[in-house]
Amino acid sequence: MLMFSLENVDPLLDALYILSRCAENTIIQCSPSMVSIIVLHHELDLNVSFQMMPQFFSHFASNKTHSSKTLIQPLYNTLKRMKESQITSFSFFLLPPLDHLVLKFYSPRNESPLIRKFGKVNAAKENLRNIDFETFVSIDSLQFRRIIKKCRDYFVSVTPRHSDVKFSNEVRDFIFPKEKDEKWVLIKLVWLADVMMLQGAGECIAEGKTEFLIPTYPFHVFNNIGFQSKRVWLFKSVDKLGTFIIAPVGLFAQFAIYYPVP
Structure with a gap:
């Protein structure tokens, strides 16, 4: 089981902007104790991550480890557009049977939610x-x-x-x-x-x-x-x-x- 939700998107949006200046790709790594967004700088041997505890989220439930890879700029652009449209509530969850990580946005006007799916990759090495x-x-x-x-x-x-x-x-x-x-x-x-x-x-x-x-x-x-x-x-x-x-x-x-x- 993996599912977490966030009401205030601003800290995450700020973090994604900073990480997007380092690399094109990011790995979203989830565990029962932390969610990490990880990038490796495209020129330097520099590992940069934004790490969030369960208390960072409005709802958090995880009993497994999972990693998904995506382009960071489209992810940032999606979150930014959603905020500009006053859609700031969203959740991540795993979509069976392939365990793809899915980002789901909820509209305050009760419209159909917007869904974005990420590919699955091997777990990234965590140096913490x-x-x-x-x-x-x-x-x-x-x-x-x-x-x-x-x-x-x-x-x-x-x-x-x-x-x-x-x-x-x-x-x-x-x-x-x-x-x-x-x-x-x-x-x-x-x-x-x-x-x-x-x-x-x-x-x-x-x-x-x-x-x-x-x-x-x-x-x-x-x-x-x-x-x-x-x-x-x-x-x-x-x-x-x-x-x-x-x-x-x-x-x-x-x-x-x-x-x-x-």
């Missing part, structure tokens, strides 16, 4: 559980956008120190003091993992060495994500081979970006 939650940096999204703008098209090294964190590249340095409430904010992100050790969560970054390398390209993607979230979080992968950039959107959704170390 490979996050090392013991190594992280958190930054205000306004400052994050400032770094993205000033260091446009460059890589940025992130170095935690005793009382501050340095973001730097060949041209510029940005120094930000550490915030005392990082541990409390991290607890709000507990849903990111099935099991998460919170003890000492705000004190476990090794100081004085570069812990992260983050891209600032594509600029429009990172800049727009910064507008959708109040804070941006940087995590290392468990194998230390990549960086996760997490940008929560409200309490029940987030952008998750994975970039492997070049």
